[in-house]
Amino acid sequence: MSTSIDLPIDVAIIGGGIAGSGLATVLARAGFGVTMIERSPAFRDRIRGESIHPWGVREMDATGLLDVAVKRADARILPFWTKYQDREAGEPYRWSDDFPDTIGELSVQHPRLQDTLLAEARDAGAKVHRPANVLGISWPDGRPEVGVAIGDTVTTLRPRLLVGADGVHSLTRKALGGEGVTDVPHHAIGGAMLRGFDLPDDSAHQALFDDGFAMVFPQMCGTSRAYYVCPNLEAETLRLSDQPQGLMARLQAVLPDGTASNIESVGPIGFFPNSETLASVVHGPHSVLIGDAAGSNDPSQGHGLSLVFRDIRDLTDRLRETCDWSMVPQAFADARARDHGVLRAHAQWVAPLVVGAGLEIERLREQVARAREQDPSAGGFAGIFATGPESLVADESARQLFHGEDL
Ligand SMILES: Cc1cc2nc3c(=O)[nH]c(=O)nc-3n(C[C@H](O)[C@H](O)[C@H](O)COP(=O)(O)OP(=O)(O)OC[C@H]3O[C@@H](n4cnc5c(N)ncnc54)[C@H](O)[C@@H]3O)c2cc1C
Incomplete structure (x- = not known):
């Protein structure tokens, strides 16, 4: 086995799923030197996110990745959302009627989008090692150092910034001393x-x-x-x-x-x-986590990929804004925790209304229905799938308003 040291690089990304490959593409297009490590030799259908809410589609568009998804991964735009009750269809709801800056949901096969974005990252100039195994992550002198086995060679990466995009069981998060804390599944x-x-x-x-x-x-x-x-x-x-x-x-x-x-x-x-999984740590010295590694959303609410594209857009903006990246991980992590916190709170408010049973829940449902008659926007939370979490505050008074407890 031979050893080598990779040339100085700006960003090393561990994990080449949608978060990692999407970020690698956007950063490489912006002119940064990017190296990405993906351990799996091929992506397969693991039944993951395949529908992206309108706010996530807007985030995708801001990163330039919407075009790639539609043209190269055959992603389909769904301008309408139709609800069925007792097997009867309601009037199809067109997102753009209420939210003119949205085009609708985006529906795409997950492994196809992974393949497309990974190829796009390569085309944009990112160095992609696949399959490759991370042997260890350490911070000698406070700087990240990653040992990677690529075939018969052990390579050491010393990036300016290390990004963990390695999913819900993130090795990078573990190396940073963090863990994933999962809520009780409702x-x-x-x-x-x-x-x-x-x-x-x-x-x-x-x-x-x-x-x-x-x-x-x-x-x-x-x-x-x-x-x-x-x-x-x-x-x-x-x-x-x-x-x-x-x-x-x-x-x-x-x-x-x-x-x-x-x-x-x-x-x-x-x-x-x-259920949600919160990450106890989202950043460290010259290191940051994105996508599911930074905490994952309740899948029934379907915000996971929207969060991924939000992370890509937000981190890229911050890295482009300044040459001194030392404060970027903490600033990114704080904003990320806030946005994820809003989505998590909303998922918890909605859960009993969706799957709960019994008299108390029936009363709550009726109370919520009355509250919606008075304020169809539910303090802005009714539009969360179109607007995203950024402009919302999920405090106790917002919850009371959402559940109609103020009536
Ligand atoms: C049942 C279900 C339904 C869902 N439905 C939706 C939905 O409708 N809409 C939506 O937006 N979201 C949905 N989600 C969530 C969405 O799938 C995730 O948020 C999204 O896939 C996260 O992408 P990621 O790139 O962060 O992580 P992953 O997809 O987990 O990618 C991580 C990558 O890192 C690689 N990796 C891991 N460890 C290492 C390592 N040590 N070295 C190198 N590489 C490594 C992995 O091989 C993988 O390619 C759903 C999730 C589930 C479980």
């Missing part, structure tokens, strides 16, 4: 890749039922990503069968008659806990 989310829905393909579809909801996001070539949000117990039963039929039968039961009669499974199926 319900579960299942996902499957299906073909054969007879539903308009310019809309996201959300079917509501007593203790959960199902969502269908049309994608390329007649396929759709379907998610099913339900109590943990039901998820356990559906999971045990390890077959798509149980999940498909539930979708057929909650969507309008005939719209899901011919669906077939064309990918893996899986169930996951619905």
Whole structure:
């Protein structure tokens, strides 16, 4: 085995998923020297985020990555959102009617976007090592140093800034002395890749039922990503069968008659806990975490990729603003924690309304319905999927207003 030291680089990124590859692309395009390490030899469908909310689409656009997703990863813009109650479709809601600066949701196959962005990072001039294993991360003299095994060679990276984009079980976070702290899951989310829905393909579809909801996001070539949000117990039963039929039968039961009669499974199926994971540490000396490594959002709320693109935009802006990067990690981490905190609070306020049961919850739902009649914006939180968290404050008085406790 030989050893080498990489030439001085500006930014080393550990993890080449959507967060890592997206950041590598944007920074390399801006002229920074970027090296990225991705351990997996190939991306596969792990049932992850495939629908990006309008505020995340705006963040994507600001980074220049929306164009890449649409043109090279066949991402589809869904200008409408249609809700179904008791298997009846409501009026399709067009995002741009209320939020003129939004174009809608973006629906894209996750591994396809990963592949596209990784290739884009290479094209933009980033050095991508894949597959490569991180052997160790240390901070001699307060500067990050990363040992990486690339084939038979051990390379040492000494970047000006180290970015951990290595997902919810981040090794970089661990090396910084941090951990992921996961909230108790209040319900579960299942996902499957299906073909054969007879539903308009310019809309996201959300079917509501007593203790959960199902969502269908049309994608390329007649396929759709379907998610099913339900109590943990039901998820356990559906999971045990390890077959798509149980999940498909539930979708057929909650969507309008005939719209899901011919669906077939064309990918893996899986169930996951619905809860937030907070990172106890998001920055360190000349080091910072982004994407799920910096804390992940309750998947049923679907803000994960929007946060990813927010992180890419925010970190890039800060690095371009100043030549002295020493204060950037802390400033980024503070703003990130604030925004994630707002999304987490909102997810917790919504959870009992979606999957709760019993008299008390019924009373809360009625109270919330009355509150919406008085203030349809819910203090701004009703528009969180379009506006994002930045302009919102999730304090106790906002929660009381959201739950109608001030009436
Ligand atoms: C069931 C489910 C449904 C979801 N639905 C949505 C949705 O509808 N909309 C939405 O916006 N979000 C959704 N999300 C969240 C979204 O998928 C994540 O927020 C997003 O994928 C995070 O991307 P990332 O790049 O930060 O992390 P990851 O996708 O985890 O990428 C991390 C990368 O780092 C690499 N890596 C890890 N460790 C190392 C190492 N030591 N060395 C080198 N490389 C390493 C991995 O191989 C991987 O490629 C969902 C999540 C789940 C679980």
